[in-house]
Amino acid sequence: MPFYLGQWTGAGTRRDPCVPQGVKGTDWSVIDLRADGGATPAGGGVNALLLHADTPQTDPSLVLLADAETDVLTVAGKLALTTKLGLASVTALTFRDLLVDLMTNPPAEKWKPVLSKPNTGLAEINLGPVKIATVVVASVS
């Protein structure tokens, strides 16, 4: 159940939709980390995604981050994340920690944080088999 850092390709039309570059197979899902949320195919400054695929991927544009959510991030994985996402550093220990950090407290002017579900008050982060329920603390402006 591998997880990858990747980027989008495609023109953003129905006939040529934005899809993860190099992805193969018929069962995959992503978390979109484009800065503009997908208003443009290239993402408006950050063209990135986190991919889960049921089968291992071989395209060199996909950087393997973890095989399981509890896997500790490697130095190479963290370097790829800082470069691709424009982060100063990645402090998360595991892939699960990374998902929580990225989706509950994204950098300014990048992708939006996850919303809480009204019935639980918790925000969910889902990627393939990973399902995290977490508290989102609203920022004070």
Place this chain on the structure above:
Amino acid sequence: MAFSDNFNRANENPLAGNWTTVGGAGANMQLLSNQVRAAVTGNHSCAYWNTDLGSADHFAEIRYTAAAEDAGPTVRNLKTDVTLYTYNALDTGGAIAKLIAGTYTNLAVRAATWAAGDLCRLIVNGSTLQAKKNGVQIGADLTDSSIPGNLAAGLCDFGSAFNDIDDFLADVLVQPPVRGGLLTMGVG
């Protein structure tokens, strides 16, 4: 309050009444023979129900009238351009997708075998998306945070052919209130 439409009335082009079509010239949704479809093939043709639902956490459902149609229900529709989440039964064997200002992105391949008469429901709750076929979830939950609001729901036809859609239904999700304060445990 639920919104529903069985489209059993006189033909309309564009789809009218409670509906507004979006997508630009030539991209109307039309009502034809008690079903809805794109007025022209080759265009995004979308329509939203004019009255907002009471919450951004809601679902939309449609009935396919043929197998694997290039069409589906939509949620969190922005009324000023084509921004929404959708499920497309034809795309890569079935996919949850989003359009942001008209830019089409596949978020998850959710392959399923669709037949005429199948109900397709797309649910959004917080930042979680689910697709269901005849009440059974297809694939795992999905996270996307790019459309946090919008209270309208609708339907889209992506125009590879004339895809007919029927029996629209949309409603807010039933949300039990969050219980605050201390948890209490009964002693039996």
